[in-house]
Amino acid sequence: MAEHAAAGARTPGFNVNPLADDKLHEECGVFGIFGANDAAALTTLGLHALQHRGQEAAGIVSSDGSQFYAERHRGLIGDTFTRKVVLDRLKGTRAIGHTRYSTTGGDEMRNVQPFFAEFAGGGFAVAHNGNITNALTLRRQLQREGSIFHTTSDTEVILHLIATARQHSFEERLVAALLQVEGAFSIVGITNKKLVGCRDAFGIRPLVLGDLDGAFILASETCALDIIGARYVRDLEPGELVIIERGGLRSLKPFEPAPSKFCIFEYVYFARPDSVIGGKNVYQVRKQIGIELAREQPAEADIVVAVPDSGTPAAIGFAEGAGLPFEMGIIRNHYVGRTFIQPTDAIRHMGVKLKHNANRRILEGRRVVLVDDSIVRGTTSQKIVQMVREAGAREVHMRIASPPTISSCFYGVDTPEKPKLLASRMGIDEMREFIRVDSLGFLSLDGLYRAAGETARNGETPQFCDACFSGHYPTRLTDHDDRDNVHNLSLLASGE
Amino acid sequence: MAEHAAAGARTPGFNVNPLADDKLHEECGVFGIFGANDAAALTTLGLHALQHRGQEAAGIVSSDGSQFYAERHRGLIGDTFTRKVVLDRLKGTRAIGHTRYSTTGGDEMRNVQPFFAEFAGGGFAVAHNGNITNALTLRRQLQREGSIFHTTSDTEVILHLIATARQHSFEERLVAALLQVEGAFSIVGITNKKLVGCRDAFGIRPLVLGDLDGAFILASETCALDIIGARYVRDLEPGELVIIERGGLRSLKPFEPAPSKFCIFEYVYFARPDSVIGGKNVYQVRKQIGIELAREQPAEADIVVAVPDSGTPAAIGFAEGAGLPFEMGIIRNHYVGRTFIQPTDAIRHMGVKLKHNANRRILEGRRVVLVDDSIVRGTTSQKIVQMVREAGAREVHMRIASPPTISSCFYGVDTPEKPKLLASRMGIDEMREFIRVDSLGFLSLDGLYRAAGETARNGETPQFCDACFSGHYPTRLTDHDDRDNVHNLSLLASGE
């Protein structure tokens, strides 16, 4: 899901988060289960395992076959959904859940998924990972015909498209709705009788199928299967729609066939290292990235140091590839509260040190290869390099476990606008100077594809979506291309 | 507004309120203002003055001409909307507000008005006092055509009717929508350019127009004008729709003309004693009720005692009419917290004493006329009488400042179902025995009409809505008459 930018900014300084790292952020994780006692508790555990895909808020909707039950809470799953009183309210053997990274300053509860709608034929709840690239266009069209939107989220158009579809059965209407949306979507949904899951035609976002003693499970990543002891069955295929009911699972392929375009950045940063996606273990891909990087961008140095935790697997690979020792030259403080609201200047300026500290004894006098997964704006890299230098490093050779990030993502990732991406406005040398390192090296696109198991990138039809590195978008960007699409949402600052 | 009962009860014992008095409860107060700096602060004050019409939650939507700003909070106005940070977010010179008495156990924020909708032509927020008696019927019809409802409130149908209306201008669509709804409604609404106010054709619920240095004000009662120092201009007429814009106020009469049917219970209990409705001061009507009651139902007694605070004006009138001393024989404790959640048995059984205490020295050995405004279930009356007797009263003569309440209200008042109304299943003698008083007397319907300024009730076309006393409903009760209308809302237990 994503949210439409509301016209007019919120009070400056409100909810400023000095911890905002210079990372791209996946916006969501989804989970669904059908046919299990404790469905809500298992969903809670699944969402906990997917917490890295969104930490701001989460929601669960369950069904006992005749009624739906919903809970939405701000904060970490482990703080909110684990309370007995919450879980007890979520009755039934089916449930879907969603964990959410906010893309707007306004953290309004009404935008917390799953979204629920009561159709003439019964209720339906849906949770979405991805972004619908013609959502504003569809929204305007639906509004003209009388639909009232309740959220600022792209996901809501799916509900209205179903509601206004003229087909008869729920399945037909669901398909009719999904055929109209463009972009990236891995969705899970429940009616009182069914669990449904679907990946867009290109399969941009992940979605896997699991089994727990006969219960069906859908989840963004396999780590959510592991935590509940479920068996990984398979990834949903791009364009696949599965309908799960008492009788079992049916698989439909309602979309025009399309080449697979799985987001390669999931391997670089988003997914958890212990997940398996597309048959490949994420940690192993990342370590292999490090090995490729050591080959493509070697460095004369004494030690390899990761910017933890995201740079660690690639740093281990780089160390192995380069035959250099891997050392913990930067220590990460994991006790970072999530609500650094209205921090003082003193704290704001400490910036990076709230999260990372240089391990002086390791760095002093050493030539350091510093490995990070990517560079977005470059501001954090600059500060980390400065910290490493102040700790006494003799040389700093920065190695980035991905190609330069030059384009925005429109598929459910929170990216700064293109001009704010360092690599979109600087060449390698300029970036090296900006970050103030002795050398700077990025992995090539082909190197990245090799690490992901391909022999090379197929320039005609790349095997992945690599738009953020290549500017090559697999789908239409209808909203973006429409100049009128500066959509003014007129309800702001809604507090509860 | 009212809410559709959701099928399936909430956890028994949840949110039990031992303080729940045996009263009918008005469900809402509304307020609107156009053309004032501090519009939100003035709305806050207005809602504070209307707090007796609903204490559970409140909301305000303001507009600065291009954007809307919304705040909704649980609890008393004085605890929530008076914070600077809240008011500062509600920018603009126009605002509407709503204060709400919950009719269902579920106190969900999504049901807190004003409701807002973004139409193709712009945003609209609405707040409603009353109840739409064909809301479920309209809802089902709208759902069949693709509308998605976000709340369980009857009020939301108005928004969907506007959204799906085929007319061109907002005004035409608003009128088209209102022409379809039956029942009682006094509504206020704002677009980015207009403030609108409307009373249903019968004028069942109150709505007054005020002026504050050129700013227009709409409010449920005049006490909301007083608090901000505004001048009372006039009551809106039954069936009147006013449109307020920069250029001034326009008055429309879109409905079929109908006889005025103002709710007579507003005089008996709902309205604040300092309000003026239909040209009559509520306190004076109540005192006159007491005088009529003393004439119709005299008693041999030593003192007149009110069940405070609602019985006080009538008791003063009764004392004056009967030539007996008015004494404070029952003292009310106003420090009653609003969240007696999960109370212990010990407290539950104290029941009435949390709120009322007998003043023993006044009552001992005396023959007491005990005046209350009405009897609903009779349970509280029973306990108060017992308390008065235990305090030593020699005789208790109960006098009720209204006729027996025998029928449910469908116009925005929280009434128990008919069989739970004491007077619907017992005669006067039975009730006297049930409440255990030496004598029991109710005011006659004609007496009530006299106190309200009429010479008598016009049996053919009563001058007021007195359905709760007479069973005579001025409007169709479409939902109620439709046997299929046990509407199952499928989303329950939604927590945030």
Added chain:
Amino acid sequence: MAEHAAAGARTPGFNVNPLADDKLHEECGVFGIFGANDAAALTTLGLHALQHRGQEAAGIVSSDGSQFYAERHRGLIGDTFTRKVVLDRLKGTRAIGHTRYSTTGGDEMRNVQPFFAEFAGGGFAVAHNGNITNALTLRRQLQREGSIFHTTSDTEVILHLIATARQHSFEERLVAALLQVEGAFSIVGITNKKLVGCRDAFGIRPLVLGDLDGAFILASETCALDIIGARYVRDLEPGELVIIERGGLRSLKPFEPAPSKFCIFEYVYFARPDSVIGGKNVYQVRKQIGIELAREQPAEADIVVAVPDSGTPAAIGFAEGAGLPFEMGIIRNHYVGRTFIQPTDAIRHMGVKLKHNANRRILEGRRVVLVDDSIVRGTTSQKIVQMVREAGAREVHMRIASPPTISSCFYGVDTPEKPKLLASRMGIDEMREFIRVDSLGFLSLDGLYRAAGETARNGETPQFCDACFSGHYPTRLTDHDDRDNVHNLSLLASGE
């Protein structure tokens, strides 16, 4: 209890309460019970009935004979102590409770009573109504000898005096401690075996003894007995110390005998109208005050109107005495939230209207006798009179149900410093002009004594403490007289 003013003010504007009425405030209510199941629940009810004596916070300490259990909460009893989880933690058949009106801006939980101390011989909890006038002197002395104070309350000296007493038994040490404190104190306390209660030698603050099926009860007022259905036994005598244990109650008289000096302002304003103190019903005293006032200060007028609720009984008496009709010309809004924190200017300026509204139709064109219980600073009176005039009153004759308040109270009442008391710096005529009334009349001291059942005030040894009206203090004011006693508490702004 009272609290020592800390040197250095808190942030200006913090916790500003625009509702702060112009009243003197009793600072506490106390309650104790011995030998009852549900001791904590009964204490909760008792404190609820005493809520008018303090609304900011409350505490309960219970004992099951071997352990103590404590709960302290901010806010109204009905919102905090009624939760089952809270009551369940307060085990045992004995308990004491305290409800508190804060006298300082800092509403720190550590100052919420009962206070508890673990002595070498066992634990002791104490709750106090009144004020110890040599508390700072004792505190400095105890600190010099090594005592560490944990609160800024005068009450804590009692605990340290017991702790450091050289006597052997707990009772001897308690008496030794109480013999050292001067001022006003009605205290209740529990050890694991005993409930104790004590009034200072002059009996300045009230304390009554009750019985509930064999359980002993101590409470500030009889209304706390009524709510739990307990029988009033008698008032504790001035200087009486009662020790309640398994075997029954023992009464000691450890202090030098002294003339009774019960606070006459309890009759005027502090106590609840349904309480009986010193054998007299408070409502009846107040009504009699009104009768005396009508005799002493008659007025040519049409109606008598109270400033509700505190002026109501006297207004009823005045009306009866003067043969004029009593009318509800001012309506009080009881839904005033307690946390008007950081209100906007708009609301601040509405001042009095948040709480009171003139009933225009009653006042218009009338000559009004306006009855209030007292005038402190006069600011609120000024605003109310203005409101009554704006509502159309032709003449306003203010009648005050007590003599002019000219001196501060040092016995547990929050009074402004003497120069801020209107009557300490103005004569009647000046006050009349300041308040802008047509005439102004106060009750005489003798009139007040007559209403309280005496034939006249005994000038030599007044039968009550009337220091606020006469400047005649019954006890030494050691702290106040010691010029060095500007005690600087060095810990400020303690937040939790």
Added chain:
Amino acid sequence: MAEHAAAGARTPGFNVNPLADDKLHEECGVFGIFGANDAAALTTLGLHALQHRGQEAAGIVSSDGSQFYAERHRGLIGDTFTRKVVLDRLKGTRAIGHTRYSTTGGDEMRNVQPFFAEFAGGGFAVAHNGNITNALTLRRQLQREGSIFHTTSDTEVILHLIATARQHSFEERLVAALLQVEGAFSIVGITNKKLVGCRDAFGIRPLVLGDLDGAFILASETCALDIIGARYVRDLEPGELVIIERGGLRSLKPFEPAPSKFCIFEYVYFARPDSVIGGKNVYQVRKQIGIELAREQPAEADIVVAVPDSGTPAAIGFAEGAGLPFEMGIIRNHYVGRTFIQPTDAIRHMGVKLKHNANRRILEGRRVVLVDDSIVRGTTSQKIVQMVREAGAREVHMRIASPPTISSCFYGVDTPEKPKLLASRMGIDEMREFIRVDSLGFLSLDGLYRAAGETARNGETPQFCDACFSGHYPTRLTDHDDRDNVHNLSLLASGE
């Protein structure tokens, strides 16, 4: 600090934390600063860097030279103390802070340090890391003489010993107090004029001195200097008392000289890897531990896997020492909420998986060396091994980066009672079977000493406190040895 166990347990199940790992927990971190603008903000940052030493609550007391200001909050520093409103209240250029790991179920705010006392000569605040082993004995003695304790913490005796000391100057009284306490203490304290810091005679807990542009800093670890950009000056010496005032720093040595006995477990687990203690970098010691372990306890295996994060440095060292690849075979989920209150059974049984997940692709078919820092009860190890086996590991060789933990700590670490320590009741073989590993090896005591820079453990006078491994306690354990010392604290369940 530590807390005395209160007699009588709290409600079973209350605050159960299924995440409670099988680790020993350091109970506190302390920080002090003198002479800096933004003293409170810098203290906040310092405490954030020390968050690993205690996550439950924290407190800061600052002074502006004439007043003290205190704040105490539950939760992570980053969530509580970073708010501007909190920091703004903590005025002045001096401050001390404390972060706390609770050792009792009761997380009462009154036990949150720094503790403050107002002595006759002025205020003093103190924060303590360690545990006073004769605290109960001193407490009873002080209570007999009239001291009233406010907390259940051992630290409070220091305040009472100062308060009741007969010496004249504050310094003399502080020294007199500290001479009476036994056990481990690194304390920081402030008066209005001074910052003091002290380590017990054996220097069991760490305390370092730093400098920030002339401001003096005291902190538990150097990582707290790094975060604010302060320069590390030196460790305080065992038995050193420093007094810091305007004029500079004075160093006293008030205690009987004693051999240094720094806690060796700080190197094994407690301290942050980037800290330098006693001249040695913690990460380097841990890596060296891994190298020693590989030498002492080699294994035939394919990969080395850490139980992250605490086992990671030793695993890197082991891999280096053994010439085996280090792989991320277990992934840690850092998003573990801190308030898993009343979890359902479903979640409780997931146990270890909330925090750790096996990386199946890495483990499948491999012979795995699994490195953890220590084994306490062994329950978590058992579950992790089971998880690793279920993920397909062919063999599991567990290597522990410390000797068997056989004795409780009495110096400020939360250890289970001796019988619950796995190694206190099982030999290596039994443990191997209990944990179900193919082989199990611990580091020897001498190996640990070597890793910490010694050539071997000096059996007569060990260079560290290694009581948890050896049962050899450097100090008297007065409270523990006194059989009467089952101290019943009589106030329980105090809620606020």
